[in-house]
Amino acid sequence: GQNIDQPTEMTATEGAIVQINCTYQTSGFNGLFWYQQHAGEAPTFLSYNVLDGLEEKGRFSSFLSRSKGYSYLLLKELQMKDSASYLCARSPQTGANNLFFGTGTRLTVIP
Amino acid sequence: DAGVTQSPTHLIKTRGQQVTLRCSPKSGHDTVSWYQQALGQGPQFIFQYYEEEERQRGNFPDRFSGHQFPNYSSELNVNALLLGDSALYLCASTSMGSEGDTQYFGPGTRLTVL
Numbered sequence: 706g707q708n709i710d711q712p713t714e715m716t717a718t719e720g721a722i723v724q725i726n727c728t729y730q731t732s733g734f735n736g737l738f739w740y741q742q743h744a745g746e747a748p749t750f751l752s753y754n755v756l757d758g759l760e761e762k763g764r765f766s767s768f769l770s771r772s773k774g775y776s777y778l779l780l781k782e783l784q785m786k787d788s789a790s791y792l793c794a795r796s797p798q799t800g801a802n803n804l805f806f807g808t809g810t811r812l813t814v815i816p
Numbered sequence: 817d818a819g820v821t822q823s824p825t826h827l828i829k830t831r832g833q834q835v836t837l838r839c840s841p842k843s844g845h846d847t848v849s850w851y852q853q854a855l856g857q858g859p860q861f862i863f864q865y866y867e868e869e870e871r872q873r874g875n876f877p878d879r880f881s882g883h884q885f886p887n888y889s890s891e892l893n894v895n896a897l898l899l900g901d902s903a904l905y906l907c908a909s910t911s912m913g914s915e916g917d918t919q920y921f922g923p924g925t926r927l928t929v930l
Contacts, residue, residue: 709858738918747820747906747921748859792858796917803849803872804908804919806858 709807727793731774820922841909848890
């Protein structure tokens with residue numbers, strides 16, 4: 706299998722910071738995607754990492770360590786609307802852009 | 817700029833029947849991938865179409881087949897439906913060779929098999 710692991714559920718408080726971790730199989734790896742999915746809706750693209758390091762996009766940042774097979778999504782200044790599932794997905798090789806998804810992390814933001 | 821569209825939104829079928837789902841890619845995209853998402857799970861890759869041919873396939877039986885048309889739209893066909901085929905079917909499009917090959921998803925078709 707593609708061995709993508711992420712926590713099933715997380716809870717955080719409005720205004721706080723939360724980090725969602727993802728580990729994946731490193732062989733045949735090209736890039737790491739994060740998607741947000743609200744209940745009953747399609748996944749929406751958040752970020753893509755192919756090189757080691759941190760990519761920042763407003764309140765959301767994503768980090769990748771290729772050697773460790775590890776990524777995280779960092780959400781700052783949490784808002785109630787951030788309650789959703791966050792899906793970690795890897796692409797296996799350049800040009801083969803099918804994605805292998807984890808089961809997703811359901812984040813609940815509480816007041 | 818139209819995003820990825822899918823039809824129908826919802827569908828109810830009985831075991832043994834056949835179903836066809838449709839997808840139109842985002843404007844400027846030429847590659848369509850299909851995913852199956854069971855409740856509480858992440859999407860699972862079914863197959864991908866580019867230049868009207870199946871380019872890659874996930875671990876799904878031959879009951880799942882597809883087609884891509886010259887205008888890049890695509891169909892997913894499932895024969896001999898099983899109860900376990902009940903899921904959200906997602907279509908995603910991208911432009912082959914674009915930066916990161918980021919896939920953009922449609923709203924999905926919710927299939928219920930009774």
